[in-house]
Amino acid sequence: MTVFLVIGGIGLVLLLASLVFGDIFEAFDVGEGGFSGIAAGVGAVVFGASGVIAQSSGLPVVWAYAIGVGFAVVAFLVSQAVVKRLSETEDAPPPPLDGAFGMTTATTGPSGGEVRLEGVRDLEARLCWAEEEIAAGTRVVVVAVSGSRVQVRPV
Incomplete structure (x- = not known):
C-alpha cells in the first residue's frame, strides 16, 4: 500500500505544481508539447488512489497493481486529450499595432x-x-x- 500512497503523493505534487506554475514539462521541452505534466499528475494520482482502494477491498497485490495501472492509463489518456484540446483553442496573439x-x-x-x-x-x-x-x-x-x-x- 505504501507504493500506491507514494506514487499518488508524487502525482499530486506534480499536478499541483503544473497547475500553479504552468506545465512543468513544457519548460523543459519534454515531448515537444506532446506530454503534459497535468496529465502525468492525474495518472499518478489515479494510480495511487485506485491501488489503495483495490488493496483496501482485500484484492491481491497483483490485482491492485493491474487495476491501478489500468485506471492510470485511462486517466492519463483522457486528461492528455483534454489538455491538448484546450491548448489548441488558445487565442492567437493580437496583431501588431504599429502601422495601424x-x-x-x-x-x-x-x-x-x-x-x-x-x-x-x-x-x-x-x-x-x-x-x-x-x-x-x-x-x-x-x-x-x-x-x-x-x-x-x-x-
Missing part, C-alpha cells in the same frame, strides 16, 4: 487623447498621445506602442 490606421475621437496631444483603430480585433478605441496637437476626427497612423497606449501622427 485610425481616427482620433478626441483632441490628442502630448498629454493624451483617444483613437479608434481600424481592423484591430481586441480593442477598437485606445488611449493615445501625439507629439503635436491633433484635432478630433483626424486620420492617423500608429507609430509606437507603450503598453495599451499608442503614439499616433496624422497621415
Whole structure:
C-alpha cells in the first residue's frame, strides 16, 4: 500500500505544481508539447488512489497493481486529450499595432487623447498621445506602442 500512497503523493505534487506554475514539462521541452505534466499528475494520482482502494477491498497485490495501472492509463489518456484540446483553442496573439490606421475621437496631444483603430480585433478605441496637437476626427497612423497606449501622427 505504501507504493500506491507514494506514487499518488508524487502525482499530486506534480499536478499541483503544473497547475500553479504552468506545465512543468513544457519548460523543459519534454515531448515537444506532446506530454503534459497535468496529465502525468492525474495518472499518478489515479494510480495511487485506485491501488489503495483495490488493496483496501482485500484484492491481491497483483490485482491492485493491474487495476491501478489500468485506471492510470485511462486517466492519463483522457486528461492528455483534454489538455491538448484546450491548448489548441488558445487565442492567437493580437496583431501588431504599429502601422495601424485610425481616427482620433478626441483632441490628442502630448498629454493624451483617444483613437479608434481600424481592423484591430481586441480593442477598437485606445488611449493615445501625439507629439503635436491633433484635432478630433483626424486620420492617423500608429507609430509606437507603450503598453495599451499608442503614439499616433496624422497621415
